[in-house]
Amino acid sequence: MLVVVAPIPTGIATGVFALLVLTSGVVSLGSIIAAWTLPLSVLLLFPGPRFGSPPALIALAFALAVFITVTHRSNLRRLLRGEEKVFPKLQLWRRFGRR
DSSP states (O other): OOHHHSSSHHHHHHHHHHHHHHHOOOOOHHHHHHHHHHHHHHHHHHHHHHOOHHHHHHHHHHHHHHHHHTTTHHHHHHHHOOOOOGGGGGGGHHHHHHH
């Protein structure tokens, strides 16, 4: 639904997710940061009263970011302790560095 309603902010959030996963190998980090990128992108790309985003879209984007953050609480704790699982095979920069 967000791809249709807000394609540019959704694309930005998806790009942030991919960039973080491919550089860090930590999927939960990409998910959380991308979740907060969406509402920020909506607000920054459509500022002002004339071209502003619909309040329902802003509310939905922030609600999704909060929901994703809450559901990733245990991942956040592991990230802070340095114990979150890393997927080295997702880290493209390591693949290119070996050649």
